[in-house]
Amino acid sequence: MVPAPPCGPVGAPPQGAGHRRRRGVDRTEKREFVASLAAVFAETSFVLVAQNKGLTVADVSELRRRMRAAGATYKVAKNRLATLALEGTRFDGVKPLLKGPTALAWSTDPVAVAKTAVEFAKTNDKFVVLGGALGTQTLSADGVKALAELPSLETLRAQLLGLIQTPATRIAGILQAPGGQVARVLSAYAKKDEAQAA
Incomplete structure (x- = not known):
């Protein structure tokens, strides 16, 4: 008996090969993301952790625009990847804050980041400042608010x-x-x- 021809177009890779290739790309992207975040943590003096409880695309765009204007960077990050990037850095103390939908912000000017985040949180209850770290010093939400007043x-x-x-x-x-x-x-x-x- 002649075996049935393989399903799919002639010359197509066996089923599952595309999935394996995509998984390999995902892993590479994740490694690159963790490495780039770790490089940021090595250079900056302040990291802010906030919770994003359902911000709209327009809200996130507005927040990013404000952060850029203040010389800061705002990134939504998967907690597992952010935890890996924080490993062994001086900001290790913020790892317990990484629960739920979180985002990170940083800049060479800690006050600018804190001020921008606190001001945005006042007008948008879906954005909550959880805390941050100034060097090795971990800050609560109140600590970030105090920093924003400087x-x-x-x-x-x-x-x-x-x-x-x-x-x-x-x-x-x-x-x-x-x-x-x-x-x-x-x-x-x-x-x-x-x-x-x-």
């Missing part, structure tokens, strides 16, 4: 620059005053000499 890094830089420039302006003013006086004195002597010569 002046941002940009504001502190402007204030510091103002402090540095103020004395310089005063010094320049003081130095210019005697110079002006010397110029007036020399001008008066020159006029006096012209008057005597005439």
